[in-house]
Amino acid sequence: MNTQLRIFEDLWSIVNDTYVYPDFNGLDWNTIHDQYRQIISAGLTNQQFYDRISELISRLEDDHSYFLDPSSFSRMREDYTGKYFGVGMQIQKQGDSIVVIAPTEGGPAYRLGIQPGDVISRINGESTVPIS
Secondary structure, three states: OOHHHHHHHHHHHHHHHHOOOOOHHHOOHHHHHHHHHHHHHOOOOHHHHHHHHHHHHHOOOOOOOOOOOHHHHHHHHHHHHOOOOOOOEEEEEEOOEEEEEEEOOOOHHHHOOOOOOOEEOEEOOEEOOOOO
16 A cells, blocks of 8 residues: 555544544545545555545534644644744733733744743843833
8 A cells, every 4th residue: 555545544533533523524434435545556656635624624614623744733833833033932022011921932032941930121221111
């Protein structure tokens, strides 16, 4: 079995075994399996394959199920794992103070030990508190 068919079969089985709506939102999931297996077996480029898999999952018509091709998944993962510029924390102004809401796990602020509730009083040696 080629790689595309193996991925397709694994994905189809996961949905078949664990999908939250047992009626697959009115779809005949077994018929869809046969249709897509035939399309994939005919031979597809990687992009065509990813497009067909995305189309397959979108047929479920729910807001929580989608397929990300490897490139899209990589970009999403970077967004969540801190491959970014900056210190990696959420902050909020409270009165005249800048307070840390949450450091991004694994980010620079997190690695330095910055904690929720910490007050940022200086940035690059400059006070963050306005002069009255």
